[in-house]
Amino acid sequence: MTSICHFNVGGHKYQVARSLLEQHPNTMLARISSEQWQKDPEAEIFIDRDGDRFRYCLDYLRDGFVALPITVPKKALLQDLAYYGVEVICEDSIDDGPVQGIYCGRAIKTSNEIVADMELNSDCLSAA
Numbered sequence: 001m002t003s004i005c006h007f008n009v010g011g012h013k014y015q016v017a018r019s020l021l022e023q024h025p026n027t028m029l030a031r032i033s034s035e036q037w038q039k040d041p042e043a044e045i046f047i048d049r050d051g052d053r054f055r056y057c058l059d060y061l062r063d064g065f066v067a068l069p070i071t072v073p074k075k076a077l078l079q080d081l082a083y084y085g086v087e088v089i090c091e092d093s094i095d096d097g098p099v100q101g102i103y104c105g106r107a108i109k110t111s112n113e114i115v116a117d118m119e120l121n122s123d124c125l126s127a128a
Contacts, residue, residue, distance in 0.1 A: 004018065012052065012054065013044075050080065054080070057080055065095070
């Protein structure tokens with residue numbers, strides 16, 4: 001049976017395999033869940049950070065890559081990863097590309113494409 005570590009991050013409950021944390025021994029998460037720091041392995045560890053973003057930190061630890069939704073700024077995730085002591089080898093492994101766009105019909109548009117469309121429509125309206 002997999003050994004589990006219980007986290008409460010900003011009120012959000014997470015159960016994380018200790019084996020994942022052990023793969024990243026230099027992180028704050030591995031240290032605070034270690035036997036040295038946590039005397040009761042079943043006790044919940046509280047961390048006063050954004051609980052919604054914590055899932056993306058775990059994804060990054062698991063896969064070395066994460067795709068962020070529009071609601072999560074890359075800069076905020078990078079700050080969280082730094083707080084947890086997670087070394088980001090390449091910022092390109094955090095994808096905030098098309099998912100940071102806005103859904104318009106059947107395609108995702110980036111903010112630059114939307115501005116260009118607005119300028120084009122504005123020109124059309126003023127010519128009429």
